[in-house]
Amino acid sequence: MAKFEQIGTASIPGQGGELRLLQRNQEFSIRIAGKTGELMNTRLHGSEDALAELACERIAARPEARVLIGGLGMGFTLAAALRTLGADAEAVVAELVPGVVEWNRGALGAAAGYPLNDPRTRVSLGDVGEVLRREPGGFDAIMLDVDNGPEGLTRKENDRLYSPEGLAVAQEALRPDGVLAVWSAGRDAGFSERLRRVGFLVEEVTVRAHRPGKGAKHCIWLAF
Template sequence: MTPWELLDTAPVTGDRGELRLYRRGEEYSILVSNGGGELMNSRLHGSEDALAERACSQVADRARPRVLVGGLGMGFTLAAALKQLPPGAEVTVAELVPAVVQWNRELLGGLAGHPLEDPRTIVHGGDVGVVLKREKSAFDAILLDVDNGPEGLTRRQNDWLYSFKGLEAAFDALRSAGVLAIWSAGPDGAFADRLRQVGFDVEETIARAHGPKKGARHTIWLATRPS
Protein backbone atom coordinates (compact mmCIF):
# COMPACT_ATOMS: atom_id res chain seq x y z
CA MET A 1 0.00 0.00 0.00
CA THR A 2 1.21 3.50 -0.81
CA PRO A 3 2.43 5.23 2.39
CA TRP A 4 1.06 8.55 3.58
CA GLU A 5 3.24 11.58 2.79
CA LEU A 6 3.27 14.55 5.17
CA LEU A 7 2.90 17.70 3.05
CA ASP A 8 2.62 20.48 5.62
CA THR A 9 1.74 21.38 9.21
CA ALA A 10 0.01 24.37 10.76
CA PRO A 11 -0.48 25.48 14.38
CA VAL A 12 -4.00 25.44 15.77
CA THR A 13 -4.63 28.99 16.94
CA GLY A 14 -5.06 29.32 20.70
CA ASP A 15 -4.33 25.66 21.47
CA ARG A 16 -1.48 23.24 21.65
CA GLY A 17 -1.07 20.88 18.76
CA GLU A 18 -1.13 21.33 15.02
CA LEU A 19 -2.96 20.38 11.86
CA ARG A 20 -1.14 17.97 9.56
CA LEU A 21 -1.88 17.61 5.86
CA TYR A 22 -1.12 14.20 4.34
CA ARG A 23 -1.36 12.75 0.83
CA ARG A 24 -1.50 9.13 -0.33
CA GLY A 25 -1.81 8.88 -4.09
CA GLU A 26 -4.85 11.04 -4.92
CA GLU A 27 -6.25 10.89 -1.38
CA TYR A 28 -5.72 13.70 1.15
CA SER A 29 -6.21 13.74 4.90
CA ILE A 30 -6.04 16.42 7.58
CA LEU A 31 -5.27 15.23 11.13
CA VAL A 32 -4.88 17.04 14.42
CA SER A 33 -1.84 16.12 16.48
CA ASN A 34 -3.27 16.51 19.99
CA GLY A 35 -5.12 13.21 19.98
CA GLY A 36 -8.08 14.34 17.89
CA GLY A 37 -7.30 11.96 15.02
CA GLU A 38 -8.47 12.55 11.47
CA LEU A 39 -10.60 15.65 10.96
CA MET A 40 -11.34 15.19 7.27
CA ASN A 41 -10.56 12.98 4.32
CA SER A 42 -10.99 13.74 0.65
CA ARG A 43 -12.78 10.40 0.09
CA LEU A 44 -15.33 10.93 2.86
CA HIS A 45 -17.31 14.12 2.36
CA GLY A 46 -20.86 12.90 1.76
CA SER A 47 -22.19 14.35 5.01
CA GLU A 48 -20.47 17.70 4.38
CA ASP A 49 -22.17 17.84 0.98
CA ALA A 50 -25.50 16.99 2.62
CA LEU A 51 -25.06 19.76 5.21
CA ALA A 52 -24.88 22.39 2.48
CA GLU A 53 -27.46 20.83 0.18
CA ARG A 54 -30.14 20.48 2.84
CA ALA A 55 -29.71 24.01 4.16
CA CYS A 56 -29.12 25.93 0.93
CA SER A 57 -31.96 24.23 -0.94
CA GLN A 58 -34.30 25.95 1.52
CA VAL A 59 -33.03 29.44 0.66
CA ALA A 60 -31.94 29.09 -2.99
CA ASP A 61 -35.12 30.73 -4.32
CA ARG A 62 -34.60 33.93 -2.32
CA ALA A 63 -33.39 37.11 -3.94
CA ARG A 64 -29.59 37.32 -3.58
CA PRO A 65 -29.28 34.92 -0.63
CA ARG A 66 -26.40 35.40 1.76
CA VAL A 67 -24.79 32.35 3.34
CA LEU A 68 -22.11 31.99 6.00
CA VAL A 69 -19.97 28.84 6.13
CA GLY A 70 -17.99 28.24 9.31
CA GLY A 71 -14.95 26.14 8.45
CA LEU A 72 -13.35 25.70 5.02
CA GLY A 73 -11.90 22.22 5.47
CA MET A 74 -11.15 20.80 2.03
CA GLY A 75 -13.77 23.01 0.40
CA PHE A 76 -16.50 20.41 -0.06
CA THR A 77 -19.13 22.18 2.08
CA LEU A 78 -18.47 25.48 0.33
CA ALA A 79 -18.62 23.83 -3.10
CA ALA A 80 -21.91 22.07 -2.33
CA ALA A 81 -23.42 25.35 -1.12
CA LEU A 82 -22.39 27.16 -4.30
CA LYS A 83 -23.98 24.43 -6.44
CA GLN A 84 -27.33 25.04 -4.73
CA LEU A 85 -27.30 28.83 -4.91
CA PRO A 86 -28.14 31.27 -7.73
CA PRO A 87 -25.65 33.56 -9.52
CA GLY A 88 -26.53 36.53 -7.30
CA ALA A 89 -25.75 34.75 -4.03
CA GLU A 90 -22.94 35.67 -1.66
CA VAL A 91 -21.15 33.01 0.40
CA THR A 92 -18.74 34.01 3.14
CA VAL A 93 -16.49 31.21 4.37
CA ALA A 94 -14.75 31.81 7.70
CA GLU A 95 -11.53 29.89 8.29
CA LEU A 96 -9.39 30.51 11.35
CA VAL A 97 -6.23 28.72 10.22
CA PRO A 98 -4.49 30.61 7.38
CA ALA A 99 -2.68 27.49 6.19
CA VAL A 100 -6.00 25.76 5.47
CA VAL A 101 -6.89 28.56 3.04
CA GLN A 102 -3.43 28.28 1.49
CA TRP A 103 -3.75 24.48 1.16
CA ASN A 104 -7.06 24.95 -0.64
CA ARG A 105 -5.59 27.49 -3.03
CA GLU A 106 -2.42 25.53 -3.79
CA LEU A 107 -3.06 21.81 -3.18
CA LEU A 108 -6.68 20.91 -2.49
CA GLY A 109 -8.71 23.22 -4.71
CA GLY A 110 -9.22 20.72 -7.51
CA LEU A 111 -10.83 18.18 -5.16
CA ALA A 112 -14.00 20.29 -4.82
CA GLY A 113 -13.82 22.19 -8.10
CA HIS A 114 -11.91 25.27 -6.89
CA PRO A 115 -14.77 26.88 -4.91
CA LEU A 116 -12.51 29.69 -3.63
CA GLU A 117 -12.26 30.93 -7.22
CA ASP A 118 -16.02 31.33 -7.53
CA PRO A 119 -16.89 35.07 -7.68
CA ARG A 120 -19.68 34.52 -5.14
CA THR A 121 -17.15 33.42 -2.49
CA ILE A 122 -15.77 35.78 0.16
CA VAL A 123 -13.04 34.49 2.49
CA HIS A 124 -13.01 35.72 6.08
CA GLY A 125 -9.65 34.86 7.60
CA GLY A 126 -10.68 34.50 11.20
CA ASP A 127 -13.12 33.00 13.68
CA VAL A 128 -16.68 32.48 12.45
CA GLY A 129 -17.77 33.58 15.92
CA VAL A 130 -16.55 37.10 15.17
CA VAL A 131 -18.83 37.24 12.14
CA LEU A 132 -21.80 35.95 14.13
CA LYS A 133 -21.32 38.58 16.83
CA ARG A 134 -20.95 41.39 14.29
CA GLU A 135 -23.80 40.63 11.88
CA LYS A 136 -27.49 41.05 12.69
CA SER A 137 -30.30 39.71 10.46
CA ALA A 138 -27.69 39.32 7.73
CA PHE A 139 -27.76 35.70 6.51
CA ASP A 140 -30.33 33.40 4.99
CA ALA A 141 -28.33 30.33 6.02
CA ILE A 142 -25.42 29.61 8.34
CA LEU A 143 -23.51 26.35 7.97
CA LEU A 144 -21.29 25.28 10.85
CA ASP A 145 -18.83 22.60 9.78
CA VAL A 146 -16.43 23.38 12.62
CA ASP A 147 -14.41 20.79 14.52
CA ASN A 148 -16.40 17.60 15.21
CA GLY A 149 -19.63 19.29 16.29
CA PRO A 150 -20.77 20.16 19.82
CA GLU A 151 -18.13 17.82 21.25
CA GLY A 152 -15.19 19.56 19.57
CA LEU A 153 -11.75 18.03 19.58
CA THR A 154 -9.51 20.66 18.05
CA ARG A 155 -10.08 23.96 19.88
CA ARG A 156 -11.67 24.59 23.26
CA GLN A 157 -12.71 27.99 21.93
CA ASN A 158 -15.07 26.20 19.54
CA ASP A 159 -17.26 25.35 22.52
CA TRP A 160 -18.66 28.90 22.42
CA LEU A 161 -20.32 28.27 19.05
CA TYR A 162 -22.45 25.52 20.55
CA SER A 163 -23.21 27.28 23.85
CA PHE A 164 -26.39 29.26 24.48
CA LYS A 165 -24.55 32.50 23.74
CA GLY A 166 -23.14 31.20 20.48
CA LEU A 167 -26.49 29.84 19.33
CA GLU A 168 -28.20 33.08 20.30
CA ALA A 169 -25.65 34.97 18.19
CA ALA A 170 -26.42 32.68 15.26
CA PHE A 171 -30.15 33.19 15.78
CA ASP A 172 -29.69 36.98 15.71
CA ALA A 173 -27.46 36.78 12.61
CA LEU A 174 -30.17 35.00 10.62
CA ARG A 175 -32.91 36.65 8.64
CA SER A 176 -36.54 35.63 9.07
CA ALA A 177 -36.98 31.91 8.28
CA GLY A 178 -33.21 31.58 8.02
CA VAL A 179 -31.58 28.19 8.54
CA LEU A 180 -28.73 27.25 10.87
CA ALA A 181 -27.27 23.90 9.75
CA ILE A 182 -24.80 22.16 12.06
CA TRP A 183 -22.66 19.10 11.28
CA SER A 184 -21.72 16.68 14.04
CA ALA A 185 -19.81 13.42 14.18
CA GLY A 186 -22.66 11.97 16.25
CA PRO A 187 -26.03 12.63 17.91
CA ASP A 188 -26.45 14.84 20.95
CA GLY A 189 -29.92 15.08 22.45
CA ALA A 190 -28.96 17.79 24.91
CA PHE A 191 -27.69 19.98 22.09
CA ALA A 192 -30.92 19.61 20.11
CA ASP A 193 -32.82 20.73 23.22
CA ARG A 194 -30.48 23.71 23.53
CA LEU A 195 -31.33 24.77 19.98
CA ARG A 196 -35.04 24.65 20.80
CA GLN A 197 -34.55 26.67 23.97
CA VAL A 198 -32.87 29.41 21.94
CA GLY A 199 -36.00 29.60 19.77
CA PHE A 200 -35.22 27.45 16.74
CA ASP A 201 -37.51 24.93 15.11
CA VAL A 202 -35.27 21.87 14.94
CA GLU A 203 -35.03 18.91 12.56
CA GLU A 204 -32.37 16.27 13.22
CA THR A 205 -31.24 14.30 10.18
CA ILE A 206 -28.63 11.65 9.39
CA ALA A 207 -26.09 11.70 6.55
CA ARG A 208 -23.49 9.13 5.56
CA ALA A 209 -19.82 9.99 5.20
CA HIS A 210 -19.33 8.18 1.89
CA GLY A 211 -22.42 9.01 -0.10
CA PRO A 212 -26.11 8.24 0.53
CA LYS A 213 -25.70 4.69 1.89
CA LYS A 214 -22.05 4.14 2.85
CA GLY A 215 -19.68 5.24 5.59
CA ALA A 216 -20.14 6.49 9.13
CA ARG A 217 -23.47 8.00 10.17
CA HIS A 218 -23.16 11.70 10.96
CA THR A 219 -25.76 14.05 12.42
CA ILE A 220 -27.01 17.25 10.80
CA TRP A 221 -29.31 19.62 12.64
CA LEU A 222 -31.44 21.98 10.55
CA ALA A 223 -32.50 24.75 12.94
CA THR A 224 -34.88 27.32 11.44
CA ARG A 225 -35.51 30.78 12.83
CA PRO A 226 -39.29 31.23 12.80
CA SER A 227 -40.77 33.84 10.45
Protein backbone atom coordinates in the same frame (compact mmCIF):
# COMPACT_ATOMS: atom_id res chain seq x y z
CA MET B 1 -0.60 0.45 -1.29
CA ALA B 2 1.11 3.82 -1.16
CA LYS B 3 1.56 5.42 2.23
CA PHE B 4 0.40 8.86 3.29
CA GLU B 5 3.13 11.48 3.28
CA GLN B 6 2.95 14.73 5.22
CA ILE B 7 2.98 17.71 2.87
CA GLY B 8 2.02 20.55 5.20
CA THR B 9 1.38 21.73 8.76
CA ALA B 10 -0.69 24.61 10.11
CA SER B 11 -0.90 26.05 13.62
CA ILE B 12 -4.30 26.26 15.30
CA PRO B 13 -4.69 29.72 16.88
CA GLY B 14 -5.50 29.84 20.55
CA GLN B 15 -4.20 26.58 21.99
CA GLY B 16 -1.01 26.04 20.04
CA GLY B 17 -2.12 22.78 18.44
CA GLU B 18 -1.23 21.84 14.89
CA LEU B 19 -3.03 20.43 11.87
CA ARG B 20 -1.22 18.10 9.46
CA LEU B 21 -2.01 17.71 5.75
CA LEU B 22 -1.13 14.33 4.28
CA GLN B 23 -1.34 13.02 0.72
CA ARG B 24 -1.48 9.55 -0.81
CA ASN B 25 -1.74 9.67 -4.60
CA GLN B 26 -4.84 11.84 -5.21
CA GLU B 27 -6.21 11.35 -1.69
CA PHE B 28 -5.73 13.93 1.08
CA SER B 29 -6.16 13.67 4.83
CA ILE B 30 -6.17 16.32 7.57
CA ARG B 31 -5.22 15.21 11.07
CA ILE B 32 -4.42 16.73 14.44
CA ALA B 33 -0.77 16.37 15.38
CA GLY B 34 -0.35 13.99 18.30
CA LYS B 35 -3.79 12.37 17.93
CA THR B 36 -4.79 9.15 16.23
CA GLY B 37 -7.36 9.11 13.45
CA GLU B 38 -8.19 11.90 11.03
CA LEU B 39 -10.43 14.93 11.01
CA MET B 40 -11.35 14.65 7.35
CA ASN B 41 -10.50 12.85 4.13
CA THR B 42 -11.21 13.71 0.50
CA ARG B 43 -12.77 10.27 -0.06
CA LEU B 44 -15.45 10.83 2.59
CA HIS B 45 -17.35 14.06 2.14
CA GLY B 46 -20.98 13.01 1.70
CA SER B 47 -22.09 14.57 4.97
CA GLU B 48 -20.20 17.80 4.22
CA ASP B 49 -22.07 18.01 0.91
CA ALA B 50 -25.36 17.30 2.68
CA LEU B 51 -24.77 20.11 5.19
CA ALA B 52 -24.82 22.66 2.37
CA GLU B 53 -27.53 21.00 0.30
CA LEU B 54 -30.00 20.67 3.19
CA ALA B 55 -29.51 24.30 4.20
CA CYS B 56 -29.17 25.99 0.83
CA GLU B 57 -32.04 24.22 -0.90
CA ARG B 58 -34.37 26.04 1.48
CA ILE B 59 -33.17 29.51 0.56
CA ALA B 60 -31.67 29.12 -2.94
CA ALA B 61 -34.62 30.78 -4.69
CA ARG B 62 -34.16 34.02 -2.76
CA PRO B 63 -32.64 36.87 -4.75
CA GLU B 64 -29.08 37.65 -3.69
CA ALA B 65 -29.07 34.91 -1.07
CA ARG B 66 -26.21 35.26 1.38
CA VAL B 67 -24.81 32.36 3.37
CA LEU B 68 -22.09 31.85 5.96
CA ILE B 69 -20.00 28.69 6.23
CA GLY B 70 -18.11 28.23 9.47
CA GLY B 71 -15.07 26.09 8.73
CA LEU B 72 -13.58 25.68 5.25
CA GLY B 73 -12.21 22.18 5.80
CA MET B 74 -11.50 20.60 2.43
CA GLY B 75 -13.90 22.89 0.60
CA PHE B 76 -16.69 20.38 -0.02
CA THR B 77 -19.40 22.24 1.91
CA LEU B 78 -18.53 25.46 0.09
CA ALA B 79 -18.56 23.68 -3.28
CA ALA B 80 -21.96 22.11 -2.59
CA ALA B 81 -23.38 25.46 -1.49
CA LEU B 82 -22.19 27.15 -4.67
CA ARG B 83 -23.74 24.38 -6.78
CA THR B 84 -27.07 24.90 -5.03
CA LEU B 85 -27.16 28.70 -4.92
CA GLY B 86 -27.90 31.11 -7.75
CA ALA B 87 -25.50 33.26 -9.73
CA ASP B 88 -26.29 36.34 -7.61
CA ALA B 89 -25.56 34.65 -4.26
CA GLU B 90 -22.66 35.27 -1.91
CA ALA B 91 -20.96 32.61 0.21
CA VAL B 92 -18.84 33.86 3.10
CA VAL B 93 -16.39 31.30 4.52
CA ALA B 94 -14.98 31.91 7.99
CA GLU B 95 -11.79 29.91 8.58
CA LEU B 96 -9.72 30.22 11.72
CA VAL B 97 -6.54 28.56 10.39
CA PRO B 98 -4.84 30.52 7.58
CA GLY B 99 -2.94 27.41 6.52
CA VAL B 100 -6.17 25.62 5.67
CA VAL B 101 -7.05 28.39 3.23
CA GLU B 102 -3.63 28.10 1.62
CA TRP B 103 -3.98 24.32 1.30
CA ASN B 104 -7.32 24.82 -0.46
CA ARG B 105 -5.74 27.29 -2.86
CA GLY B 106 -3.08 24.70 -3.63
CA ALA B 107 -3.16 21.01 -4.49
CA LEU B 108 -5.90 20.13 -1.98
CA GLY B 109 -8.35 22.47 -3.71
CA ALA B 110 -8.61 20.25 -6.78
CA ALA B 111 -10.60 17.66 -4.80
CA ALA B 112 -13.58 20.03 -4.41
CA GLY B 113 -13.05 21.86 -7.70
CA TYR B 114 -11.33 24.97 -6.28
CA PRO B 115 -14.48 26.63 -4.89
CA LEU B 116 -12.37 29.46 -3.44
CA ASN B 117 -11.89 30.66 -7.02
CA ASP B 118 -15.63 31.16 -7.52
CA PRO B 119 -16.42 34.92 -7.69
CA ARG B 120 -19.34 34.37 -5.28
CA THR B 121 -16.93 33.28 -2.52
CA ARG B 122 -15.56 35.59 0.12
CA VAL B 123 -13.06 34.39 2.75
CA SER B 124 -13.02 35.79 6.28
CA LEU B 125 -9.96 34.73 8.26
CA GLY B 126 -10.75 34.32 11.93
CA ASP B 127 -13.35 32.95 14.32
CA VAL B 128 -16.79 32.42 12.79
CA GLY B 129 -18.27 33.60 16.08
CA GLU B 130 -16.86 37.06 15.40
CA VAL B 131 -18.53 37.14 11.98
CA LEU B 132 -21.85 36.19 13.57
CA ARG B 133 -21.56 38.90 16.21
CA ARG B 134 -20.75 41.69 13.78
CA GLU B 135 -23.43 40.84 11.18
CA PRO B 136 -26.88 40.62 12.82
CA GLY B 137 -29.49 39.82 10.21
CA GLY B 138 -26.75 39.21 7.67
CA PHE B 139 -27.40 35.69 6.40
CA ASP B 140 -30.15 33.57 4.89
CA ALA B 141 -28.36 30.40 5.94
CA ILE B 142 -25.55 29.62 8.36
CA MET B 143 -23.68 26.31 8.13
CA LEU B 144 -21.38 25.37 10.99
CA ASP B 145 -18.82 22.60 10.51
CA VAL B 146 -16.44 23.70 13.22
CA ASP B 147 -14.41 21.09 15.08
CA ASN B 148 -16.05 17.68 15.57
CA GLY B 149 -19.48 19.10 16.30
CA PRO B 150 -20.97 20.59 19.48
CA GLU B 151 -18.20 19.09 21.61
CA GLY B 152 -14.90 20.85 20.85
CA LEU B 153 -12.04 18.55 19.83
CA THR B 154 -9.34 20.70 18.28
CA ARG B 155 -10.02 23.92 20.17
CA LYS B 156 -11.91 24.23 23.46
CA GLU B 157 -12.96 27.78 22.60
CA ASN B 158 -15.30 26.24 20.00
CA ASP B 159 -17.59 25.18 22.85
CA ARG B 160 -18.72 28.82 23.11
CA LEU B 161 -20.10 28.68 19.59
CA TYR B 162 -22.47 25.87 20.57
CA SER B 163 -23.44 27.29 23.97
CA PRO B 164 -26.90 28.84 24.49
CA GLU B 165 -25.28 32.28 24.21
CA GLY B 166 -23.46 31.35 21.01
CA LEU B 167 -26.59 29.88 19.46
CA ALA B 168 -28.53 33.02 20.32
CA VAL B 169 -25.91 35.05 18.45
CA ALA B 170 -26.32 32.75 15.43
CA GLN B 171 -30.08 33.19 15.61
CA GLU B 172 -29.64 36.98 15.58
CA ALA B 173 -27.40 36.70 12.51
CA LEU B 174 -30.14 35.02 10.48
CA ARG B 175 -32.50 36.91 8.20
CA PRO B 176 -36.25 36.19 8.51
CA ASP B 177 -37.02 32.52 7.77
CA GLY B 178 -33.34 31.73 7.70
CA VAL B 179 -31.83 28.36 8.60
CA LEU B 180 -28.97 27.32 10.86
CA ALA B 181 -27.36 23.98 9.95
CA VAL B 182 -24.84 22.29 12.24
CA TRP B 183 -22.65 19.28 11.36
CA SER B 184 -21.56 16.72 13.93
CA ALA B 185 -19.71 13.42 13.87
CA GLY B 186 -22.44 11.95 16.08
CA ARG B 187 -25.80 12.55 17.71
CA ASP B 188 -26.18 14.72 20.80
CA ALA B 189 -29.64 14.85 22.39
CA GLY B 190 -28.50 17.62 24.71
CA PHE B 191 -27.63 19.85 21.78
CA SER B 192 -31.06 19.39 20.22
CA GLU B 193 -32.62 20.53 23.48
CA ARG B 194 -30.21 23.48 23.68
CA LEU B 195 -31.36 24.64 20.24
CA ARG B 196 -35.01 24.40 21.31
CA ARG B 197 -34.37 26.40 24.48
CA VAL B 198 -32.93 29.21 22.37
CA GLY B 199 -36.19 29.28 20.39
CA PHE B 200 -35.41 27.23 17.29
CA LEU B 201 -37.60 24.60 15.69
CA VAL B 202 -35.26 21.66 15.21
CA GLU B 203 -34.93 18.88 12.65
CA GLU B 204 -32.22 16.26 13.14
CA VAL B 205 -31.03 14.46 10.00
CA THR B 206 -28.74 11.42 9.83
CA VAL B 207 -26.44 11.38 6.80
CA ARG B 208 -23.62 9.14 5.64
CA ALA B 209 -19.97 10.07 5.35
CA HIS B 210 -19.76 8.38 1.95
CA ARG B 211 -22.77 8.71 -0.27
CA PRO B 212 -24.95 7.05 -1.38
CA GLY B 213 -25.75 5.28 1.88
CA LYS B 214 -22.27 4.20 2.91
CA GLY B 215 -19.76 5.11 5.58
CA ALA B 216 -20.14 6.35 9.14
CA LYS B 217 -23.37 8.00 10.23
CA HIS B 218 -23.07 11.72 10.90
CA CYS B 219 -25.67 14.15 12.18
CA ILE B 220 -26.92 17.47 10.83
CA TRP B 221 -29.21 19.72 12.82
CA LEU B 222 -31.46 22.10 10.90
CA ALA B 223 -32.79 24.91 13.06
CA PHE B 224 -35.36 27.53 11.97
